[in-house]
Amino acid sequence: MTDTRDEGLILDPRYDKDGLITAVATDQATGEMLMLAHMNAEALALTVETGIAHFWSRSRQALWKKGETSGHALHVEDIRIDCDQDAIWLIVRPHGPACHTGRRACFYRRIVGDRLEWVDASER
Amino acid sequence: MTDTRDEGLILDPRYDKDGLITAVATDQATGEMLMLAHMNAEALALTVETGIAHFWSRSRQALWKKGETSGHALHVEDIRIDCDQDAIWLIVRPHGPACHTGRRACFYRRIVGDRLEWVDASER
Numbered sequence: 001m002t003d004t005r006d007e008g009l010i011l012d013p014r015y016d017k018d019g020l021i022t023a024v025a026t027d028q029a030t031g032e033m034l035m036l037a038h039m040n041a042e043a044l045a046l047t048v049e050t051g052i053a054h055f056w057s058r059s060r061q062a063l064w065k066k067g068e069t070s071g072h073a074l075h076v077e078d079i080r081i082d083c084d085q086d087a088i089w090l091i092v093r094p095h096g097p098a099c100h101t102g103r104r105a106c107f108y109r110r111i112v113g114d115r116l117e118w119v120d121a122s123e124r
Numbered sequence: 125m126t127d128t129r130d131e132g133l134i135l136d137p138r139y140d141k142d143g144l145i146t147a148v149a150t151d152q153a154t155g156e157m158l159m160l161a162h163m164n165a166e167a168l169a170l171t172v173e174t175g176i177a178h179f180w181s182r183s184r185q186a187l188w189k190k191g192e193t194s195g196h197a198l199h200v201e202d203i204r205i206d207c208d209q210d211a212i213w214l215i216v217r218p219h220g221p222a223c224h225t226g227r228r229a230c231f232y233r234r235i236v237g238d239r240l241e242w243v244d245a246s247e248r
Contacts, residue, residue, distance in 0.1 A: 006225055009233070009240040023182060024148050032205070033154030034210040037148060048235055080157070080231035080241065083223055087160040089231045099207055101130055107204035107213045109133070111172055116133040116205065 006083045013044065014086040020056055023088040025098065027105075028077050034098035034105045037064075039088060051076050051092055072096035130207045137168065138210040144180055147212040149222065151229075158222035158229045161188075163212060175200050178213045179216055196220035 005012055013021050018036040027034055039047065043054040043063060053074035057064040061084040067073030093095040109116040129136055137145050144162040152157055163171065167178040167187060177198035180190040191197030198216040205212055223230040233240040 009242070010235035011235060011238055011240050022146055024157065024160065026150075026155070026157065031150070033148065033150065033213045036206060039184035048237065079235040080243065081233055081235055082160060083225050083227075083232070087230070088235075089157045100172065101207050103207075106211070108207070109201040109205055110211075111135060111168075111205055113172065114135055116135050118133075118205065 005085045012085055013041070013080070013081065013088075014084060015041065016086075018058075020058070021086060021088055023053075023055065023090060025053060025074055025092050025094075027092040028091050028093055033107050034094060034104050036106070037066075044088065047076060047090070048079060052090060067072070067095065070096065070116070072098065074098065129209045133193075135205070136209055137165070137205070137210060139165065139211075142182075144182070145210060145212055147177075147179065147217075149177060149198055149214040149216050152215050152217055156229050157231050158198070158216070158218060160230070168212065171200060171214070174202060177216060191219065194220065196222065198222065224240060240245075 015021050019040050023039050024036045025034045037055040038058060040056040043056050045083040048053040053066050053076055055064045055066060073095045074092040074094050075092050097104050108119050110119055135175045139145050140196060143164050147163050149158045161179040162182060164180040165189055167180050170178040177190050177200055179188045179190060197219050200214050200216050202215040219229050231242050
C-alpha cells in the first residue's frame with residue numbers, strides 16, 4: 001500500500017493513539033544504535049528547532065530534553081522519517097553516554113537462544 | 125532506574141499492552157537504518173530460531189515473515205535487546221529492498237523545518 005504519506009514531501013507524522021511516534025538514534029561517527037524512545041509533536045518540533053534531541057518520557061509522562069540533568073545531550077545532525085511516517089531516525093553526535101545505565105548505548109546485550117549475552121565493547 | 129531487566133542475562137522482553145515490542149533493522153555492511161517494525165513473542169522466537177526476520181503486521185494483524193511473498197528477506201546476523209528490554213535491534217543482511225516502496229530502506233526523506241526533502245542515494 002503506497003499513499004501520499006509514502007511519496008510526498010509533506011511532513012505528516014502518523015502519531016499513535018497516545019500521540020507518540022517512535023524515534024531511534026544512531027551515532028553519526030560509528031553508526032552504532034544508541035537508543036530507542038518516543039516523541040510527541042512538541043518533542044519532534046523542539047528537536048527540529050533546536051538540533052538537540054527531545055523525547056516524551058512515557059514513564060514520567062513529561063517532555064524530556066535528553067541530557068537536561070545528566071549533560072548527556074544528543075546533537076542532531078540529520079532527522080529522517082520512514083515511508084509511512086510512523087518512525088523517526090535521528091543521526092546524532094552524542095555528548096556522553098546515551099544509556100541511563102551509563103553505557104555508551106542501550107543495546108549492550110545480544111539474544112542467543114533463550115538467553116542474553118554481553119556484547120564486547122570491541123564489537124560495538 | 126536500574127533493575128534486573130537492565131543488568132541481568134535473563135531474556136524478559138517487555139511487551140506492550142498489545143503484546144508487541146519494537147524492532148529496528150540495520151544493514152550489517154553499511155550500518156544503514158533499513159526499517160522499523162513490531163514483533164510479538166512468536167515473531168521474536170521465530171527470528172531467533174530461523175535467523176530470518178519475522179514481525180507482527182499491525183495492519184494485517186498477522187505474523188509476517190518478511191520476504192515470504194516478495195523474496196526480500198532479512199538474514200539476521202545479530203539480535204540485540206536494549207537496557208529495559210522493550211526494543212530489539214536486528215543487524216541483518218538484506219536480500220533485496222527492505223522497504224515496501226521498493227527502496228533499499230524506509231528512511232529516504234529527511235525533515236527540514238516543517239517539510240521533507242529526498243535523501244540522495246549517495247548520502248545513505
